[in-house]
Amino acid sequence: MTFFQTKRFSLFPRFGAIAVAAALTLGSVAAPLANSADFVRSLWPAAQERGVSRAAFEAAFAGYSYLPKVMELTRKQPEFSQTVQQYIDRRVTNAQAAKGAGMRKEWNQTLTGAQQRYGVQPEIVLAIWGMETNYGSFMGGENTIHALATLTEGGYRTDFFRGELLTALRIISDGHVTPRNMVGSWAGAMGHTQFMPSSFMRYAVDYNGDGKKDIWNSVPDALGSTANYLKSFGWRPGETWGYEVKLPRGFDFARARQVEKATLGQWQQMGIQRVSGRAFPRGGDTARLYMPAGANGPVFLLLPNFDVIKRYNNSDSYALAVGHLADRILGGGAFATPWPAGDYALNKDQRAQVQSLLARAGYDVGTPDGVIGPKTRAAVMSFQARAGLVADGHVSGRLLDALKR
Structure with missing residues (x-):
């Protein structure tokens, strides 16, 4: 949520505000009472x-x-647009991870006790603290x-x-x-x-x-x-938020989008593996595939705890940043797969433009409204396949540029 544009620590142009996301859509503003x-x-x-x-x-x-x-x-x-990469890069830095690791040592007794009482790992609590107020600063x-x-x-x-x-x-x-x-x-x-x-x-x-x-x-x-x-909200003790994974050559993106959620074992049968090469700890865990930059960027299988983080802020970008910062606090590194260069996020008008260009090219997207639904996603994948692009259905600036050519 980027609602709180006020003077504050420059890396964090937002306040978390649990439960505010649904409430702060722009609405009418009346004049104050006379007195x-x-x-x-x-x-x-x-x-x-x-x-x-x-x-x-x-x-x-x-x-x-x-x-x-x-x-x-x-x-x-x-109203501004950020790619997931831009969102993550502004919030998950070496300095933030180092500060979180320091806070972990300073508040170890509290964090360990809280984990015993509530089942939530210290690094997750620390990552939320870091995201929300830069560890209270x-x-x-x-x-x-x-x-x-x-x-x-x-x-x-x-x-x-x-x-x-x-x-x-x-x-x-x-x-x-x-x-x-x-x-x-x-x-x-x-x-x-x-x-x-x-x-x-x-x-x-x-x-x-x-x-x-x-x-x-x-x-x-x-x-x-x-x-x-x-x-x-159902945090599962001892489990992580998700895994960075790699896709096999010839991966069936259309099938993956139809599946939505499957067990880790089923995703593995489709050729998906962890970037670390290690096995998934529990093959029966349910996960969804998340490609924030399409097939050419980091790809993730997201577990139930990811959705619990989203109860704090209903944003995939936010939850991914929390999970990644938590991993970095533990000593992990950057994502194994680099983000694609030259991409940019689209605002609603630009997404509607994508739909209009697809419709003009003969694809059925319904009425262009800037909302990317199954119809638009299917049209995007058909266009990508015809244009010789990876047919992953990802809608971004690079797709808009390709449609304009």
């Missing part, structure tokens, strides 16, 4: 019903005024209550952000954090690993046993909460 004090007063009955104390409510809104800069950020969510600079209140008062995704605001007030009322220390992104993502208030209420834990769930100031609480979150 912010009236808005705050209107919230009190609902806050009281949620169990928020009057003292906590007043402390949370002390000094509140509508924040135009927050609303401006809702209008400046840039920047957790956002906005007062969470004031930011969420501004979004609600301004009419931006009102139902969602009003619910998060009321939940955040309850967190303060319960004594987990003071209003002053409840800071995060402009959209309400908080703490070392960027929980939204609703996710905090469901999954945060008091790992250090001091009576508070403090994901802002307690690294043990933040790491334990992240491990608990992953466990709650």
